[in-house]
Amino acid sequence: MNRLFLPEHAAVEQSLRGLALAHPHLIRLHQQPLYITARHRHAARRVGLVSGGGSGHEPLHCGFVGQGMLDAAVPGRVFASPHNRQVYEASRAAAGPDGVLHIVKNYTGDRINFRIAAERLRADGIAVRRVLVDDDIATDSAETATGRRGTAATVTVEKLLGAAADQGTRLDDLAALGTHIASASRSIAVAARAQTAPFRGGEAFQLTDGTLEYGVGIHGERAASTEADTGFEPLVDRMTQQVLAALPPDTARVLVLVGGLGATTLLELYAVYTQVCARLAEDGVDVAGRLVGTFAPALDMSGFSLSLTAMHDTWIDLWNSPTRTPAFPVTEFPR
Amino acid sequence: MNRLFLPEHAAVEQSLRGLALAHPHLIRLHQQPLYITARHRHAARRVGLVSGGGSGHEPLHCGFVGQGMLDAAVPGRVFASPHNRQVYEASRAAAGPDGVLHIVKNYTGDRINFRIAAERLRADGIAVRRVLVDDDIATDSAETATGRRGTAATVTVEKLLGAAADQGTRLDDLAALGTHIASASRSIAVAARAQTAPFRGGEAFQLTDGTLEYGVGIHGERAASTEADTGFEPLVDRMTQQVLAALPPDTARVLVLVGGLGATTLLELYAVYTQVCARLAEDGVDVAGRLVGTFAPALDMSGFSLSLTAMHDTWIDLWNSPTRTPAFPVTEFPR
Numbered sequence: 001m002n003r004l005f006l007p008e009h010a011a012v013e014q015s016l017r018g019l020a021l022a023h024p025h026l027i028r029l030h031q032q033p034l035y036i037t038a039r040h041r042h043a044a045r046r047v048g049l050v051s052g053g054g055s056g057h058e059p060l061h062c063g064f065v066g067q068g069m070l071d072a073a074v075p076g077r078v079f080a081s082p083h084n085r086q087v088y089e090a091s092r093a094a095a096g097p098d099g100v101l102h103i104v105k106n107y108t109g110d111r112i113n114f115r116i117a118a119e120r121l122r123a124d125g126i127a128v129r130r131v132l133v134d135d136d137i138a139t140d141s142a143e144t145a146t147g148r149r150g151t152a153a154t155v156t157v158e159k160l161l162g163a164a165a166d167q168g169t170r171l172d173d174l175a176a177l178g179t180h181i182a183s184a185s186r187s188i189a190v191a192a193r194a195q196t197a198p199f200r201g202g203e204a205f206q207l208t209d210g211t212l213e214y215g216v217g218i219h220g221e222r223a224a225s226t227e228a229d230t231g232f233e234p235l236v237d238r239m240t241q242q243v244l245a246a247l248p249p250d251t252a253r254v255l256v257l258v259g260g261l262g263a264t265t266l267l268e269l270y271a272v273y274t275q276v277c278a279r280l281a282e283d284g285v286d287v288a289g290r291l292v293g294t295f296a297p298a299l300d301m302s303g304f305s306l307s308l309t310a311m312h313d314t315w316i317d318l319w320n321s322p323t324r325t326p327a328f329p330v331t332e333f334p335r
Numbered sequence: 336m337n338r339l340f341l342p343e344h345a346a347v348e349q350s351l352r353g354l355a356l357a358h359p360h361l362i363r364l365h366q367q368p369l370y371i372t373a374r375h376r377h378a379a380r381r382v383g384l385v386s387g388g389g390s391g392h393e394p395l396h397c398g399f400v401g402q403g404m405l406d407a408a409v410p411g412r413v414f415a416s417p418h419n420r421q422v423y424e425a426s427r428a429a430a431g432p433d434g435v436l437h438i439v440k441n442y443t444g445d446r447i448n449f450r451i452a453a454e455r456l457r458a459d460g461i462a463v464r465r466v467l468v469d470d471d472i473a474t475d476s477a478e479t480a481t482g483r484r485g486t487a488a489t490v491t492v493e494k495l496l497g498a499a500a501d502q503g504t505r506l507d508d509l510a511a512l513g514t515h516i517a518s519a520s521r522s523i524a525v526a527a528r529a530q531t532a533p534f535r536g537g538e539a540f541q542l543t544d545g546t547l548e549y550g551v552g553i554h555g556e557r558a559a560s561t562e563a564d565t566g567f568e569p570l571v572d573r574m575t576q577q578v579l580a581a582l583p584p585d586t587a588r589v590l591v592l593v594g595g596l597g598a599t600t601l602l603e604l605y606a607v608y609t610q611v612c613a614r615l616a617e618d619g620v621d622v623a624g625r626l627v628g629t630f631a632p633a634l635d636m637s638g639f640s641l642s643l644t645a646m647h648d649t650w651i652d653l654w655n656s657p658t659r660t661p662a663f664p665v666t667e668f669p670r
Contacts (some may be wrong), residue, residue, distance in 0.1 A: 001544045002528040002637050005603045006567050018605030021612055022625050058601035069590075078602075091628055193337040196637075201544075209336045232341050263598035263635040266393035266662075267413075268340045270353030290357050296631075300598040300637065302337050302531075324665055327601075330658070 003201030035090035048094030063327030074168035081109030087117035099127030105150025131178030138215030163318035170316035191303030260294035338536030379503035383429030398662030402495035416444030422452035434462030440485025466513030473550030484536035488520035498653035526638030595629035
């Protein structure tokens with residue numbers, strides 16, 4: 001029976017201490033309440049970018065604090081929303097002359113805590129806008145009042161908004177851009193094995209041999225149905241076509257994010273990327289950028305997600321602009 | 336029962352196609368035989384740096400091809416040595432005016448295939464030297480004729496030698512430096528769950544609940560003994576003290592590499608790093624650099640390794656010099 005090496009909630013704080021110790025030139029740890037801020041802010045940046053959410057999805061979000069991405073990130077306990085006081089204090093620390101933009105994954109707890117913090121910030125005279133990320137098409141149903149879940153496309157939103165913020169974009173324009181990016185981004189995820197249950201150990205849910213959880217969530221939310229595994233190429237083709245079909249009908253170029261859910265190897269993830277590219281080429285869709293790796297996992301789940309963003313021409317330079325954060329990969333072209 | 340999404344050997348080629356598709360400005364894929372070369376070479380570099388080994392340890396080695404690290408990397412099948420013809424062709428493609436330096440992890444198959452390739456290269460008039468990496472103290476026994484295994488410290492050797500090569504260091508000096516770095520580097524690894532067996536699926540070996548494989552290898556080689564798990568802090572303290580004790584006795588500053596073995600989360604790995612730092616501080620040992628993440632895993636094993644390198648003063652600038660590879664993280668200080 002697998003278990004995590006550090007099951008208890010103290011793991012989050014100990015882990016963030018390590019993140020700050022390992023990247024002292026990029027980020028700073030704040031305790032009581034717990035959050036991370038960037039050491040440096042681009043001189044042109046007018047808006048503080050703040051994100052956050054439950055832990056267990058590392059490097060999301062704290063690994064994306066730094067130059068070219070977030071000004072602050074707020075971690076909850078594993079799979080639990082951060083407290084609104086954390087969001088409030090982090091936002092005060094990160095606010096720019098134009099205020100703060102909150103990047104929020106669509107979960108009820110996150111929405112509530114970011115909303116309460118926003119009300120307090122506004123009472124302090126700090127302007128706040130919100131971008132809600134809701135990319136997961138597995139939860140795209142008229143029957144679900146809460147709407148689609150926010151998953152891996154959050155990384156894309158954080159990267160593109162970070163680059164735009166460094167160009168001095170104003171709060172309202174940045175919020176509109178973020179909402180545009182979120183609306184142009186859709187994802188689907190599949191699992192072959194659940195993540196380890198943090199406290200009791202063992203798999204959080206059981207899959208029968210030869211089945212896949214198609215449409216799994218990043219907290220181990222079960223899919224609508226568990227399905228027979230029909231093989232690698234049909235699986236990736238189906239994911240690609242489903243996500244593509246959820247984008248605007250005139251989509252000609254996309255950003256591709258192949259995201260590991262925790263235990264799936266880079267060997268597999270890059271093979272997925274090859275198959276996604278083949279499928280997109282058949283459909284006449286160009287790849288304008290890509291990210292392959294583990295960026296928003298569900299602890300140590302075995303599985304992967306595919307996120308596509310219908311790319312506006314002006315977003316490509318934002319994507320390729322440099323970052324300095326603990327976890328975002330080198331994106332610059334050779335010098 | 337967990338299984339890999341792409342169990343068959345074709346996965347390696349499909350994965351490398353994806354790596355090259357995702358990083359077209361950094362690397363180039365060669366097929367028949369299979370290897371990866373860097374798109375660009377520093378003008379001062381006189382020696383081609385070539386590494387390789389079995390697949391299943393991604394991003395090692397192909398993810399470290401590019402500016403500031405390797406000129407070429409050669410992948411075998413999963414957990415199997417590359418063929419000497421791959422090493423030979425990759426070395427011919429990567430050779431500089433001073434020849435080629437092979438960075439080889441200490442496994443019999445790798446040693447043999449790199450040696451055969453070196454003989455052929457010398458017959459062609461290309462100078463070749465070798466750096467053997469043998470950092471794993473779990474296999475440090477007078478009874479083992481093959482010597483210590485090469486594991487995660489290979490990443491450290493590749494990074495430091497890449498930076499030195501970019502300074503125009505000559506072949507003999509580069510080989511001596513690499514051997515010095517390897518001799519100053521030691522590692523230990525622990526697992527809570529075996530990796531997935533690539534073809535049959537399921538765990539490659541079984542651990543009883545509450546036990547750890549202390550001294551596991553990156554191909555799932557069992558440790559000398561399976562031990563009761565006595566908790567997180569005692570485990571990390573023991574690893575730190577054992578590795579430190581295997582370094583030169585006057586070691587005052589170290590490079591720390593906390594390496595995931597596949598399924599272990601960044602949440603856990605950074606918590607390990609915090610504990611390692613606390614232990615080193617008690618022993619009066621400074622941390623001169625660090626790397627925390629999954630760089631040389633054993634497929635999707637649940638576990639982690641600790642590598643320490645006794646840092647020579649002149650190696651710190653090498654460590655902090657910039658790279659442009661698919662997988663090595665941003666190391667530069669803020670500009």
